[in-house]
Structure formats: structure tokens, C-alpha cells
Amino acid sequence: MFISDLHIHSRYSRATSKECTPEHLDLWSRRKGIDILGTGDFTHPAWREELKEKLEPAESGLYTLKKDFRLKDDTAGVKADPRFVITGEISSIYKKNGRVRKVHSVILLPSLESAELFSKKLEAIGNIHSDGRPILGLDCHDLLEIMLETCPEAIYIPAHIWTPHFSLFGAFSGFDTIEECFEDLTPHIHALETGLSSDPPMNWRLSALDGYQLISNSDAHSPAKLGREANLMDIELSYEGLSGAIQEGKGLAGTIEFFPEEGKYHYDGHRKCHLCLSPKEAEPYNGKCPVCGRKLTIGVSHRVEQLADREDGYQLENAQPYESLVPLPEVIAASTGRSAASMKVQKDYMEMLQKLGSEFSILREAPIEDIKKAAGFLISEGINRLRKGEVERTPGYDGEYGKVKLIDDSELNALDGQVSLFASSELAQMPRKEKAAKQLPAAGKPEEPEAAQPPHPIMTESLNAEQLEAVITARRAIAVIAGPGTGKTKTLVSRILHLLNERRVKPTEITAVTFTNKAAAEMRERLEKELGKRAARQVNIGTFHSLCNKILKEHRESFTLADAFETLETVEETIRHFGLTLSAKQFLKEVSLLKTGLSRESNVLSEAAFDYYGQQLKALSVLDFDDLLTETLAMLESEDKNSIRKNHYSFLLVDEFQDISPIQYELIKSWNRDGRELFVIGDPDQSIYGFRGSDARCFERLSADYPELQTIRLVHNYRSTPEIVTSACQVINHNEGAQREIQPFQSKGTPLKLVSAPSELSEGIFVAREINRLIGGIDMLDTETADNRQDSQTMRSFSDIAVLYRTHRQAEMLETCLKKEGIPYVITGRDDFLTDRNVRGTVCFFRTLLDPKDQLSLRMCLKLLWDLPEETAEILINTPDQIDTSRCPYVYLKEKYLPKVKRAKPQKLLEDWAAELGLNENKSFAKFLDMTVFYKTLAEFMDTLTFGEEGDLKRSANKTYTSDAVTLMTLHGSKGLEFPIVFLYGAKKGMMPLEVGKLSSDIQEERRLFFVGMTRAKDELILTTSSEPSPFLNELPEAMLKRQSAGKLQNPNEGKQISLTDLLS
Missing domain, CATH: 3.20.20.140 (Metal-dependent hydrolases)
Known part of the structure; x- marks a missing residue:
């Protein structure tokens, strides 16, 4: 044998x-x-x-x-x-x-x-x-x-x-x-x-x-x-x-x-969070760590469970026998309470080989009495138990080896009287076993075992001094200046929990305002884990627009909410009526600035045109996005609506305060006018929406309006390495204001990588190939200049990586390069394909099915999809039985799709629609279809299109979605997110800072945007540039940089995925 x-x-x-x-x-x-x-x-x-x-x-x-x-x-x-x-x-x-x-x-x-x-x-x-x-x-x-x-x-x-x-x-x-x-x-x-x-x-x-x-x-x-x-x-x-x-x-x-x-x-598990889960325990979390939200590593046991067609314990007939053993050094360690790597264990191991023979013969064949004579009772007893299968096992997970125990520490003293090689004094000196981690229940135990409960996401014991002060302080007004990675969301959620659990505030008295729908959903999810769904749902959580939409629907006559695409026809009609030289986009921007209070008058839009546009929308019972805020504020200021404030706004908490517009500021004051506490949190250095009216000086304005305001600063960054934090601070310190002193908590990492490429194409190729290298793929760089990182053994997944850029147009080249490399990706944000006539018409058609009162969407879909005149819409609305269905497919299609809108998945529904209207070759519609994979219902999809901010809208690279995908997004869309590895792509002059024609951007805001992008990175930050570099790159500390060139000539055989046909041809 x-x-x-x-x-x-x-x-x-x-x-x-x-x-x-x-x-x-x-x-x-x-x-x-x-x-x-x-x-x-x-x-x-x-x-x-x-x-x-x-x-x-x-x-x-x-x-x-x-x-x-x-x-x-x-x-x-x-x-x-x-x-x-x-x-x-x-x-x-x-x-x-x-x-x-x-x-x-x-x-x-x-x-x-x-x-x-x-x-x-x-x-x-x-x-x-x-x-x-x-x-x-x-x-x-x-x-x-x-x-x-x-x-x-x-x-x-x-x-x-x-x-x-x-x-x-x-x-x-x-x-x-x-x-x-x-x-x-x-x-x-x-x-x-x-x-x-x-x-x-x-x-x-x-x-x-x-x-x-x-x-x-x-x-x-x-x-x-x-x-x-x-x-x-x-x-x-x-x-x-x-x-x-x-x-x-x-x-x-x-x-x-x-x-x-x-x-x-x-x-299954997540090593950084010390979380180990059986397949059954991991199932409720859908592959996400319940502690930090990142991806769980799916273990072998779980994967077997997924593919198995037989029950656990099945015995295969005529199967080969097997023996389960433990390496001898581990047996010695597990029998004596020592470490397998200790010198004593190694010494005992070599002595046993010299006395008894090879390791396998000792473990499998040597008489126990011979082992006892050579190594003592404890080790012989350990081997005896091993042969009997009496082994206590702690499962390994996420790259962490499991552990075995043969003799518990509690048994060592009891065995002291047995015949042993070890003296009693030696036994007494053996290290005591550390308190064992709670054992996970075996698979098959009753539902909801203790270890499977979601760990508390927020515990006050885990807060630092500044965070704790922000959580427990009771003042009329509190402002928290929270730099990147300082635990802003954790602090905000902890304060809500403190209000509920410690101060016994009713959930219905609390409102939390977030910047995106995604942030609202995540906050609600965290509260549900701690409070349960019933209590969490009583807390009023949402964006400014969603909260205002809710108020208006409860307190005024019905209305239709139209997004910018749906109002285009009204905009264009107004422009024609007044002979304006503005584009539709410029017109809507001017209207928005006037409505949100950023500007009291416009140099290019007359008051008459502004009023005419408003009257046209009112005639259609339509509100645009900005009207949600202005109408709500007007309602709040009316004397008979004070009850609105009393219901939910006694304790008002506002996230991302630095990005509010003037009208949102007035809403905050109005909501909380008779309230007990106002709590705002944000970072002036991350104020990046000046074009929509945000102002980094909003904290100063708050201080003037609330003299009793208490300001608390969070300065400990738990997200990023010192290299990233130091570099980002050096950049933002070029803006006006005091020196920023964010203190990194993480241990030393790797330098920032600054990669220069000769062209945008070579820049995109570098990013794609570097991603492949990071996830264990082919190293496409010259091997002599390859970046052998300190953490090169860290296995990265695609979802660990984000590529950030200034404009959506930059993503076009990236998509091409990623597709060539076979890299899965998800694109976040509003892109130009949503303005396509067929996409807009389709959205309007399905909105009419979801809301039969939506006359604007009806008019729009008839015009955009079938180029039908206004008169047809009037007939459909007033006398639908007189319509000529041969000339107006709307009636037929409405009858066909109306039964499906509430039960069919958006992807299947819109794939059928594309085939119906011959849109399968339309590239913009194909991208639109790629959005549908993220939604379970059509209503949810339509709501996201209406209310979604830049970070809420997603598009998959394919019509199938995998959670393990690289994220592509604009710098604006990345705010509030974090990734282990971030590429800051296209950091060149004209893009960072952005220059449009002869117009120059606000350099300080553009620098804040660059700062936001840098601080999304946790472990690695890779900046890429082509042509003339961004001036912001000159502000990075040279000591923190590792410079590299991309686009060098490669060995033509390296880095190419080759088919057998290629090889043999």
C-alpha cells in the first residue's frame, strides 16, 4: 500500500x-x-x-x-x-x-x-x-x-x-x-x-x-x-x-x-468582521455580511448545499473508504493546550518521529501504549480520540483555517494524575485556553438560532468619544461636521436608536431626511435589524422630494408628478411661444434656480415665460420636481397646516446637510419650527451641488439662525489608509478655511498609484487589465514593472472595485474596454439614453397604465411613440369609444399590457414591449432594458426613474445581473459610498476641474468633488490620466505617490485570451 x-x-x-x-x-x-x-x-x-x-x-x-x-x-x-x-x-x-x-x-x-x-x-x-x-x-x-x-x-x-x-x-x-x-x-x-x-x-x-x-x-x-x-x-x-x-x-x-x-x-463568513455562518445561518443575508454590508465569502459547505441533489448524510454504495486525520503537530498542540508553531510542540514532534517512525504511521498504526511511552499520556490520549473521531471542530471561513480540539483545558487538570511524560508542574504551567467563541449551532437546528440573528449594527459601546457626544447630546440644535469615513451614517442611526431606546421618543415623532433613496433604504434596513420592521417603519425616513410628495398626496387634491423628460413638450411650446433662444435644458435649469430660491430673477428667462410655463403645467394638474418643494413649503406656511409639523417633525435629523438648496433649508426650518430638536450632519468639504444651490457655508448660516447651536466634529477616519487620508487632506487644504486634520485609524497601506497613459484608449485598457490583475486575472503589465503590492495575496472580487469619472461620456470608452476583457460591471447614474424618444415614450406609456389620471404621460406617449396629434389625446381622454384603433395602437396595447403591469417583472415586460414595437436594435432602449434587472416591480422602477438621484439609478452591463460586478459611476454619484479599491479615471485638464466651452467651473467645488472621489477608497487609490494631467494631481504629496506609465509595448502573447482555433491556426 x-x-x-x-x-x-x-x-x-x-x-x-x-x-x-x-x-x-x-x-x-x-x-x-x-x-x-x-x-x-x-x-x-x-x-x-x-x-x-x-x-x-x-x-x-x-x-x-x-x-x-x-x-x-x-x-x-x-x-x-x-x-x-x-x-x-x-x-x-x-x-x-x-x-x-x-x-x-x-x-x-x-x-x-x-x-x-x-x-x-x-x-x-x-x-x-x-x-x-x-x-x-x-x-x-x-x-x-x-x-x-x-x-x-x-x-x-x-x-x-x-x-x-x-x-x-x-x-x-x-x-x-x-x-x-x-x-x-x-x-x-x-x-x-x-x-x-x-x-x-x-x-x-x-x-x-x-x-x-x-x-x-x-x-x-x-x-x-x-x-x-x-x-x-x-x-x-x-x-x-x-x-x-x-x-x-x-x-x-x-x-x-x-x-x-x-x-x-x-x-460562509467575513473574516474582517469575525463572522462565521453555516449555510442555513447565512441564507437570510443574501450573500452580504450583516455586520458591514460587504460581500460574504460563500463557503464550500454552502456551495455543496446549492448543487446537491441528495440529503446530508447520504451514504454512497461501494464508495472508497476514507480516514479523517489531523497533522501530528496539531494533534500535539490540541492535546496539550499549546500552539502548533511553538518550539515545544516542534521538539515533541521530532522526538516522536525519532522514536516511533513516520507521521502517518504514528497517526494511523502505532500502538497507543507505544505512543504513551514515547510522548506521554496526553498526546497518546489525543491520538486515541482522533482515531475514534472524538474531535471538537470550529469551522474555517473566508480564508481562516478551522480549529480542532482533542482535550479541553478543563480536562488537563483532571488528567494530571494520569501517567504522563509531563511533570505536574509542567501541566500547571500550560497556557490556559482562551475563552472559546460561541459555537454555531449545527445545521438543522430550529429556525432563528442565536448565532444566526443579525448582529446589532449600532452599539453605543462601539462609538468613539465624539460620536458618542453626537448621539447622546440633547440640545435644540446640533450640527455635526463629519469628515469622510468618520462614521457619519453610524452616528446618525445611533442617535435615532438612542432617541427611541433611551429617551423613549415615539417613532412617529422622528423624521430623518437623506440625500438619496438608496441611503433612505439602507437607514431603514439598519433600524429594522435593531428595532424590528413595525417600529422602524413608524420612523419617517426619506429624501426631501419623497417626503414632500407624501405630504402633498395626503393634504391636497390629486396631481401628476412629471420629470424633466415629460415636461419637455411644455418647455418647447413655451420657448416657441415667447421666441426664446434658450435650449430646453437651459430653460429647465433657469426655472429650477428660480423655484428653489437660488436666484430671484433671471437674465435670460422673463417672468412672463416663467408664469406661462407654470400655468401650462397647472392646467394639466402636473407638478414638476421642484414644485414638490415649493408647494409643500407654501402649505406648511399656511396657518391651518401646522399639524403636519407636529405629527412627525419634533425630532428632525438631516443627512448630507452640506448639499441642501436654499428652499430645502427653508423646509428644514419650517418642518422643525415647533419641534424639540434639530440634528444635522455633513461635511462642508463634500459640498458638491453648487449648481443646484448647495452652499458649503450652510453650517455658518445655521449657526446664525440658531444661536444655541452646538457643533461637534468627527475627525477619526475609519475607512481609508493613512496614505489616502493624508493625500486627500493635502488636496482639500488648498481650499479656503482652516487646515483639515482628519486622523486615520487604519494601519499603513500602499502608496497611491498615479498612472499616465498616452491616450484615452490606453487609459481604458490599463484600467480593464489592472482590474483583471487585482481579482487574480492575467497580469497585463510588463512583468518587470509589475506592481507587487504588499497585500498581493488579498483576493479581490469585482464588487470591491469602483471606477469614478467626472462625466458619463467618459464611461463610453471604459465600457468598451471592460467588455473586451469580459469584466462584469454596473453603471450608476442618469445617462443620455434616457432622453431617447422611444425610451421616453415607453416610460410615459407605462405611467398611464399605473396612473390612469396621468394625462400628461398619455399625451407624451402618443406623440413620442406614434407621432399622434393633440386631438387624439383629447378623444382618448373624453370619448375613448370613438377612437380609431387602427390609427392608434395605444388602445390595443393598453388592453394587452394593463393586466401585466402589477404582476410581471419589469425585465420580461419591457422585453416583450421592445419586440412588440420593433425596438430590439435600438441601442438606447437596450441600455434602458439593462436597468430593469434591478427591480422587482414596474412601479418600483418608475418611482426610481422619477425620484432617483444620481446614485439611485443603475444599469447592468448585460441583461443578467451579478452582484459581483465593478461599479462605474460619476464622482457625484459616488458620494456616501466606499470601496476597497477606487480608480479615479480621466484626471486630466478640462475634466477635473470641468471646463465646458469658455465657461470655467467653481474651482473650490471641483476640488471638493475630487476630494470626495479620493476618499471613497479604503485600501487602494489608483489615479489615471492621459494628455495633460489635472492640476489637482500637482497638489498630491509626492511621498505618497507611486508613478507608473501605461501603454508600453507588450509581449503579444501575454494577456490575450486565446481560443484553441487561434492557437492551431
Whole structure:
């Protein structure tokens, strides 16, 4: 019987020990008791040369270490002579069926000559020199086909098939079936490597795997980790014997397994939040961490649950046996209360090898009495319990290895009287076990186990001194100046909870005003987690416009709310009537400035034209967006409406105070006139809506209007690295005002990266390829200038990354580049495609179905979609039975779609509509359709189009949506958000600050906008520019920058995803 471990790595792979040499691999194979060991990394030229130098042929297809290189060892027992077989691992990252796939594969070869030939084929595809495990943009199907053509005797094994990020069935970038990955070549796959986080019973739950040999290997990155998992083989010692066992099961006698809970991806979780969840516990959170809201890493156990067609505990008939073991150093540690890495444990380990033989023989075969004599009672008892399966396990999650315990600390004293190698004094000195984390309930326990309850999102114990002061202070008026990343939302929500829980304020007396609908939804969600849905829903939360819309609907006659697109016809008619030279966009801007109080008179819009426009809307019972605010304010100021204030506004809290307009300021004062407390929070340095009337000096105005105002400053930044915070502060300090002193809480990070490109195209290509590199994709930069970051081992997902730009037009090139690389993305914000005639007409049509009283939308859809005159609308409204349906498709389509609007998903509904009207080739409508994937109901979609701010509207890159996608958005849309990695794209003159024609922007506001973009980044900030750089870049501290050039000539074979056809042509 032979023990084999076929998946390992050399020192030429990333994050491996320098002792991964043939000499040390041979030494540790003898110590472990491994008979057949994979060489690993056969693709690396330097490693192949070293293998040629130090190995010599043994049996057919096997090698042994030359005696001159053999290291001395004192392990007891028969002197072993391990065999090597040529193996390697290849990482494939490519796009298939609309998704980026990342799959690792182990390949076994019969000789070094075969490895040379196969490697030459791969070298024509990508870089195999920089990493022992090369990363290739090659479909696994094509990789398998190349292997079969190059060396038919080779063995292809999908590696650690359940690992979340890089495997065949991986939760984030794998497949649901083997056939989807390998297609017609699936019959050439005979074995699967199950990985450390799963064991055979977990794999037995998938009937689709019944025909495959399940094997186990260590994937060791250091010699001491060999044999963590291994295979038992009763075979002839040869490559042919090995192949028969792996491909046909001939002589495959079983596997030696990790306890799957020890694997670092067994359960779901989020390591930074110390959160570990079973699949059942994780289910309610939809892949989001309930503590911080970021993505959970979906564990192997959960992924198995998703694909399984058999119940847990299923026993496969005639399955190969398996043994669950724990590495001997961990057994010693778990039996004695020590750390496996301690010198004492290592000393005991080596002594046991010298007295008892190899590690596997000790764990599997040595008599317990012999172990007791050699190592003492505690270790012998630990091994005895291991063999019986009496092991306490804490599951691993999100890259954190699980833990095992064999003898509890509470037992150590009880065992003190037993015969032991250790003296009683030594036992007494053993470190006491730290208080164990609460064990998660086993799967299958009753609903809502304690560990599955959403953790309290806001706890006053977690607030710093300034935050706590802002939360508990009771004053008539409080202003909190909260710099970026200082916990603004946390503080605001904590204050609401304090009002409710500690001061016993009724929920109906509290109103919280947010800047976006998304922020309102997130605040409501946080409160629901703490208070429950019933209490949270009684708190009045919304944007200025949504709150005003609610008030008007409750206290005045019915009206229709029209957005800017719906009022275009009225605008254009007014312009024609008065012979104005304004564009419709300029007209609406002037109207908005007058209504919101930013301007009392217009130089280009007469009072008569302004009044005429208002009268036209009034005749249609229509309010525009600004009317919501002006009409509400007028209503509040009337004496008979004071009850509105008393109902909800006793305690008024306003978020993003720096971005309010003059009329919003008046609304705040009116709402809270008879109230008890006003609490505003924001940051003057993030005031970025001056074109809509916001003023960074609003806090000064508040202080003048409320002499009793107490101002509190939050200065501790918990979001960004010191490099990002320091750089951002140096930029914003060029604006007027006192020096900003934001104090970073995070530990030292990496420098900001400033990348210069020769053109906008090369800038976009750089961003796309850098994203691919960050998520583990192909490194497209010249390998000699590659940025080997300190956290290069941190696995990034697409959703960790945002690309921010000044205008939507900049995103066009980005989209092209991201699509070429197969990178999923989501675009946020209002874009020009929404002005398309067919899009506007479609929106108006479905608004008439949702609101039959909406006469404006009816008139608009008839004109925009069918170019029907005003008279047709009048007939439809007044005498619909007289309409000629052959000339007016509206009637027919209304009858067809009206039954669907409340039950059909928006995506399906509008796809049918596009086919009906022949809009499938309309590019603007295609983008409009891509928005629908985010909404469950048509009403929700239409409301977002009406009330949504820049950060509320989203469009997917495709008609299918994945939460793991890169975010593309304007700097304005990014406010209030954060991402681990941020690209500030297009930082060039004319864009940052923005210059439109001969008009120059407010330089201080543009700098604040740049500051907002910089401070969205948590871990890494990458600024890109082409042509003439933005002057803001000159304000960055040089000591915090790492400069780089993009667009250099590349090796034409690097970085290209190549199909098999390309290769063979």
C-alpha cells in the first residue's frame, strides 16, 4: 500500500517556502511517510532544470532523488525512498457563457520530456516564467484538448473543486456542472480533487460525481504541510499504476482527509468582521455580511448545499473508504493546550518521529501504549480520540483555517494524575485556553438560532468619544461636521436608536431626511435589524422630494408628478411661444434656480415665460420636481397646516446637510419650527451641488439662525489608509478655511498609484487589465514593472472595485474596454439614453397604465411613440369609444399590457414591449432594458426613474445581473459610498476641474468633488490620466505617490485570451 500526495508547489510559486526544493521535499516525504510525491510546477523552466539536475529515473514514469542530494534524517523505521511524479497546476481565467471563470487544474505527466513539450505549447499562450502556477487566459476545455494532443498519457484533474474563488464548482467564478466547463471533452475527466474544505460524504451528495474518482492532496506550499491530505493506493509502483488508480479506480484504496471544518473555506463568513455562518445561518443575508454590508465569502459547505441533489448524510454504495486525520503537530498542540508553531510542540514532534517512525504511521498504526511511552499520556490520549473521531471542530471561513480540539483545558487538570511524560508542574504551567467563541449551532437546528440573528449594527459601546457626544447630546440644535469615513451614517442611526431606546421618543415623532433613496433604504434596513420592521417603519425616513410628495398626496387634491423628460413638450411650446433662444435644458435649469430660491430673477428667462410655463403645467394638474418643494413649503406656511409639523417633525435629523438648496433649508426650518430638536450632519468639504444651490457655508448660516447651536466634529477616519487620508487632506487644504486634520485609524497601506497613459484608449485598457490583475486575472503589465503590492495575496472580487469619472461620456470608452476583457460591471447614474424618444415614450406609456389620471404621460406617449396629434389625446381622454384603433395602437396595447403591469417583472415586460414595437436594435432602449434587472416591480422602477438621484439609478452591463460586478459611476454619484479599491479615471485638464466651452467651473467645488472621489477608497487609490494631467494631481504629496506609465509595448502573447482555433491556426 502506497501513500501519494500529487498536488504540491515548488519555491517558484507565489507564497511558498524557500525550502520547497527537491531535497527538502524528499526529506519531508520520508518524515511524513509519503511514497509518491508530485513535483509540482512542471511549467516553470527553472524548476524543470532543477528537477533534471537532482532527480534520476526510477520505475516507469517515476523519479527518485539522487543520493548526493539526500538530506540526513533520524526518523525511525524502514528507510524510505520516496518517488516523484511530474505534476503541475495551471490557473485558467477566461470568459465563458457571459461570466469570468477562474479554475485551477492539476496535470500529471509521464516524464520530464513530456513536461518540456507541453510547456512549450503553453509558452506560446502566456507567461509561464513568473510563477510556478501560471495564469493563462485559456478555456479549460482548450487546455484539456492541448494536453490530449500533446501527451495522450497525461492526466487532467480539476483541482480543489469547491474552493470559492478558483475552482470548477467555485461559488464566485466556477460552473454548476462539469459538462458546462469541458463540453464535449467531459469524458476525458476521470478524477476530481475534493480539496481541504470538503470530504467524501459531502461530495457523495451530488449524484453527478458518482462516476468520478475522488482524490485528495495537500496543495502544500511548504514541505512541512505535505500529506495534509493524501491517497491510499494498492498499485504497481509506476506511472501506469498511478494512472490506473486515478482514472479507473484500479487500486485506489481510499483517501486520507482533513476534517473539512479545518479547511479555510468550509463555512460562509467575513473574516474582517469575525463572522462565521453555516449555510442555513447565512441564507437570510443574501450573500452580504450583516455586520458591514460587504460581500460574504460563500463557503464550500454552502456551495455543496446549492448543487446537491441528495440529503446530508447520504451514504454512497461501494464508495472508497476514507480516514479523517489531523497533522501530528496539531494533534500535539490540541492535546496539550499549546500552539502548533511553538518550539515545544516542534521538539515533541521530532522526538516522536525519532522514536516511533513516520507521521502517518504514528497517526494511523502505532500502538497507543507505544505512543504513551514515547510522548506521554496526553498526546497518546489525543491520538486515541482522533482515531475514534472524538474531535471538537470550529469551522474555517473566508480564508481562516478551522480549529480542532482533542482535550479541553478543563480536562488537563483532571488528567494530571494520569501517567504522563509531563511533570505536574509542567501541566500547571500550560497556557490556559482562551475563552472559546460561541459555537454555531449545527445545521438543522430550529429556525432563528442565536448565532444566526443579525448582529446589532449600532452599539453605543462601539462609538468613539465624539460620536458618542453626537448621539447622546440633547440640545435644540446640533450640527455635526463629519469628515469622510468618520462614521457619519453610524452616528446618525445611533442617535435615532438612542432617541427611541433611551429617551423613549415615539417613532412617529422622528423624521430623518437623506440625500438619496438608496441611503433612505439602507437607514431603514439598519433600524429594522435593531428595532424590528413595525417600529422602524413608524420612523419617517426619506429624501426631501419623497417626503414632500407624501405630504402633498395626503393634504391636497390629486396631481401628476412629471420629470424633466415629460415636461419637455411644455418647455418647447413655451420657448416657441415667447421666441426664446434658450435650449430646453437651459430653460429647465433657469426655472429650477428660480423655484428653489437660488436666484430671484433671471437674465435670460422673463417672468412672463416663467408664469406661462407654470400655468401650462397647472392646467394639466402636473407638478414638476421642484414644485414638490415649493408647494409643500407654501402649505406648511399656511396657518391651518401646522399639524403636519407636529405629527412627525419634533425630532428632525438631516443627512448630507452640506448639499441642501436654499428652499430645502427653508423646509428644514419650517418642518422643525415647533419641534424639540434639530440634528444635522455633513461635511462642508463634500459640498458638491453648487449648481443646484448647495452652499458649503450652510453650517455658518445655521449657526446664525440658531444661536444655541452646538457643533461637534468627527475627525477619526475609519475607512481609508493613512496614505489616502493624508493625500486627500493635502488636496482639500488648498481650499479656503482652516487646515483639515482628519486622523486615520487604519494601519499603513500602499502608496497611491498615479498612472499616465498616452491616450484615452490606453487609459481604458490599463484600467480593464489592472482590474483583471487585482481579482487574480492575467497580469497585463510588463512583468518587470509589475506592481507587487504588499497585500498581493488579498483576493479581490469585482464588487470591491469602483471606477469614478467626472462625466458619463467618459464611461463610453471604459465600457468598451471592460467588455473586451469580459469584466462584469454596473453603471450608476442618469445617462443620455434616457432622453431617447422611444425610451421616453415607453416610460410615459407605462405611467398611464399605473396612473390612469396621468394625462400628461398619455399625451407624451402618443406623440413620442406614434407621432399622434393633440386631438387624439383629447378623444382618448373624453370619448375613448370613438377612437380609431387602427390609427392608434395605444388602445390595443393598453388592453394587452394593463393586466401585466402589477404582476410581471419589469425585465420580461419591457422585453416583450421592445419586440412588440420593433425596438430590439435600438441601442438606447437596450441600455434602458439593462436597468430593469434591478427591480422587482414596474412601479418600483418608475418611482426610481422619477425620484432617483444620481446614485439611485443603475444599469447592468448585460441583461443578467451579478452582484459581483465593478461599479462605474460619476464622482457625484459616488458620494456616501466606499470601496476597497477606487480608480479615479480621466484626471486630466478640462475634466477635473470641468471646463465646458469658455465657461470655467467653481474651482473650490471641483476640488471638493475630487476630494470626495479620493476618499471613497479604503485600501487602494489608483489615479489615471492621459494628455495633460489635472492640476489637482500637482497638489498630491509626492511621498505618497507611486508613478507608473501605461501603454508600453507588450509581449503579444501575454494577456490575450486565446481560443484553441487561434492557437492551431
